[in-house]
Amino acid sequence: MSVRALLDIHVARKRFADTTVLKDVRLALQPREAVSLLGPSGCGKSTLLRIVAGLEQDFQGELRRPDGEVAFVFQEPRLMPWLTVEQNIGFSDDNHYDRAWVTQLIEEVGLKGFAQALPKALSGGMAQRVAIARGLYSRPQVLLLDEPFSAVDAFTRMKLQDLLLQLAEHHAIALLLVTHDVDEALYLSDRVLVMDNRPSSIRQALAVELPHPRDRRDPRLAQLKALSLTALQQAHVI
Amino acid sequence: MTSKTQAVPLATPLAINRSAWPRRLKGLVLPVLILLVLEVVVRVGWLPSYQMPAPSEIALTLTDLAEGALWKHISASLGRVVLGFVIGASLALVFAAWVGLSREAEAYLEPTFAGLRSIPSLAWVPLLLLWLGIDETSKIVLIAIGAFFPVYLNGVAAIRDIDRKLVEVGQMYGFSRRRLVRRILLPAALPGLFTGLRSGLSLAWMFLVAAELIAATKGLGYLLSDGRETSRPDIVLAAIIVLALLGKVSDGLLAALEKRCLAWRDTFQGAGQ
Numbered sequence: 001m002s003v004r005a006l007l008d009i010h011v012a013r014k015r016f017a018d019t020t021v022l023k024d025v026r027l028a029l030q031p032r033e034a035v036s037l038l039g040p041s042g043c044g045k046s047t048l049l050r051i052v053a054g055l056e057q058d059f060q061g062e063l064r065r066p067d068g069e070v071a072f073v074f075q076e077p078r079l080m081p082w083l084t085v086e087q088n089i090g091f092s093d094d095n096h097y098d099r100a101w102v103t104q105l106i107e108e109v110g111l112k113g114f115a116q117a118l119p120k121a122l123s124g125g126m127a128q129r130v131a132i133a134r135g136l137y138s139r140p141q142v143l144l145l146d147e148p149f150s151a152v153d154a155f156t157r158m159k160l161q162d163l164l165l166q167l168a169e170h171h172a173i174a175l176l177l178v179t180h181d182v183d184e185a186l187y188l189s190d191r192v193l194v195m196d197n198r199p200s201s202i203r204q205a206l207a208v209e210l211p212h213p214r215d216r217r218d219p220r221l222a223q224l225k226a227l228s229l230t231a232l233q234q235a236h237v238i
Numbered sequence: 239m240t241s242k243t244q245a246v247p248l249a250t251p252l253a254i255n256r257s258a259w260p261r262r263l264k265g266l267v268l269p270v271l272i273l274l275v276l277e278v279v280v281r282v283g284w285l286p287s288y289q290m291p292a293p294s295e296i297a298l299t300l301t302d303l304a305e306g307a308l309w310k311h312i313s314a315s316l317g318r319v320v321l322g323f324v325i326g327a328s329l330a331l332v333f334a335a336w337v338g339l340s341r342e343a344e345a346y347l348e349p350t351f352a353g354l355r356s357i358p359s360l361a362w363v364p365l366l367l368l369w370l371g372i373d374e375t376s377k378i379v380l381i382a383i384g385a386f387f388p389v390y391l392n393g394v395a396a397i398r399d400i401d402r403k404l405v406e407v408g409q410m411y412g413f414s415r416r417r418l419v420r421r422i423l424l425p426a427a428l429p430g431l432f433t434g435l436r437s438g439l440s441l442a443w444m445f446l447v448a449a450e451l452i453a454a455t456k457g458l459g460y461l462l463s464d465g466r467e468t469s470r471p472d473i474v475l476a477a478i479i480v481l482a483l484l485g486k487v488s489d490g491l492l493a494a495l496e497k498r499c500l501a502w503r504d505t506f507q508g509a510g511q
Contacts, residue, residue: 055409072410078403082425082502092411094421120504 006031006174007070007142009052011061013199014044020199021047022059027176027193027202029142034168034175036185038228039195040237045178049144052176071140075147077127079119079134086115089133097137105133108167125156132164136171143168145177149184157181158216161188165212182232186224187214194228196235204231291472299472300479307456312480314457315446318374319488322381323442327435330386334393334434338427339419351390359383360448367453377449384445385438392437396430397423429503432496436489443485458484 005028014022021044029035037045050056051063053072079088089105090097106115109129119127128148135143145164149157161184168175179185185192192206206228210220232238273293279285280292287295300308333351336343362383370376404426408418450459458477465473 053410054412055406074403074407076403078407080404080407080422080425081504082428082500091407091421094417118502120502 005029005064006033006066007052007176008064009048009061010063011048011051011059013061014047014051014056014059022201023199024201025061025195029174029176031141032168032172032174033191034165034177034189035191035193036177036179036189037193037195038179038182038185038232039200039235040197041180043195043197043200043237045195045200046146049146049176049178052142053144066141069138069140070142070144071135071138073128073131073135073143073145073148075150077119077124077131079122079127079130081119084116084118085111085122085130088119088130089137091134092138102133102137105136108136108170109133109163125152125160128152128160129163132160132167136167136173139171140173142174142176145175147178147180150180157184162213164188169212182225182228183216183221186221186228187216192224192228194231194235194237196237203235206231288469289471291475296472296475296479299470300476303461303473303476308480311456311458311461311477312484314454315450315459316484318377318381318449318457319439319442319446322378322446323385323439325378326382326385326442327389327438329382330389330434330438331393331431334390334397334431335419337390338394338397339423355387355391359387359445363448363452372453377446377454380449381442381445384441388437388441389431389434392430392434393427396427396434399430400426429500432492432500436492436496439488439492440485443481443488447481 007027007029009025009027011022011025013020013024025044025048027035027048037048039045047056049072051059052065053070054065055072080091083091085106086099086102087095087097089102090099103115106112109132111126111129111133114122114126119130122130128151132148148164149160152160164175165188167173175188177185177188186208190208192208193202194204194206195201196203206224208224210218214221229238276285276290277293280287280290291299333347337347337351338344359380362380366376366380370379400423404422405418408422413421446457447459447462450457451463454460458481461477462474465471465477
């Protein structure tokens with residue numbers, strides 16, 4: 001590892017009660033890199049992400065996070081229903097948030113004109129755009145995403161994936177993404193890490209060495225998909 | 239295309255007018271019908287007027303009272319309710335926040351409150367009279383006790399019902415406990431708190447009447463018992479009507495405040511017109 005990694009985690013062991021969920025998981029994230037964690041339900045992908053986010057502190061191992069901010073986008077938008085879109089995006093700064101920056105983010109996620117809207121007026125896809133903007137507000141170096149697009153329809157998901165890539169590129173952010181969707185993992189990331197069942201560790205790492213912007217119809221993506229399906233099968237995920 | 243877009247703003251206000259007024263009128267149908275039937279029944283003589291005065295007679299009694307002692311009674315009752323409710327609800331909010339936020343406080347306090355809650359609140363009356371006498375203090379304490387429990391119960395439930403997922407967003411940002419309360423817990427608990435405050439207020443009115451029926455020289459409860467002692471059902475009914483109006487108005491004020499504070503809620507508004 002020549003370049004100093006942006007984020008470095010080694011979980012020797014993480015258990016819930018008597019069950020060991022994660023065992024000997026090592027993960028390093030380079031600046032501007034996009035990495036996906038792919039694996040079965042309940043294998044501890046989300047737990048790993050929560051450990052990185054600092055939401056889970058009870059584990060054996062080491063975590064080295066960047067000096068700058070690490071932001072988290074949850075599976076659901078988790079917007080405060082009593083705050084407007086604008087206030088939700090600037091949530092971490094209470095009421096003295098940077099209005100110009102919020103306005104710019106609103107435009108970047110394609111919600112111009114919705115600054116004063118309440119979350120109840122937004123569709124699922126729009127709410128998730130606000131959640132992404134809220135994640136970007138703190139100008140993070142790393143964005144952690146826990147199945148961020150699993151609750152929206154297929155077309156909205158594709159649009160949001162493109163939006164995410166564009167924003168990550170524009171703001172030079174590294175992405176660490178948990179997903180169940182093989183296509184999503186391959187389309188978004190530079191590396192796909194396949195995790196196996198409990199107690200899980202990283203079973204296989206697939207490099208996706210295709211330039212961006214990628215074409216969803218690219219036959220090389222299809223080949224990689226076949227490879228990852230094989231890996232998932234070997235890990236007894238499917 | 240242009241004709242369509244122009245037609246929309248014209249049609250909307252009309253639609254609102256059409257639906258808003260009949261709705262209010264629908265609510266008036268039953269009371270007006272009852273009043274008319276009562277008037278006829280009493281006038282014809284099917285009901286003796288010394289037991290059930292005609293609605294018109296009650297209206298006359300009300301105007302008479304309004305020129306004399308009614309305002310004194312209303313201000314006495316209103317003052318007691320406001321003071322008792324403010325004291326009871328404030329204490330309840332403090333304890334609800336304490337018990338709701340801290341499991342330690344819950345372990346110490348909740349069993350005691352559960353025990354106290356199982357006492358029918360009116361059972362306190364003799365004790366309050368013994369301890370505090372028959373003047374204002376005992377009435378206000380009784381009203382405060384009445385308002386306390388609904389506010390407390392709904393408050394604790396409101397805090398414990400908060401979506402953990404929203405709280406986690408605050409933890410993600412490393413919010414301090416204070417900031418978590420101010421930015422997430424309080425606004426998220428607000429709907430439940432309002433439910434508690436409104437039922438607390440209605441209980442405050444109930445306990446006001448109980449307190450004034452027992453021992454008072456002024457107030458609407460006194461008017462009720464005065465009417466009974468002097469065999470004046472019209473006075474009793476007039477007092478009941480005033481109590482109903484005051485209860486409705488005070489609840490309406492809270493409801494308006496609730497609507498203002500909770501405009502963000504995405505709730506079912508009922509179906510049909």
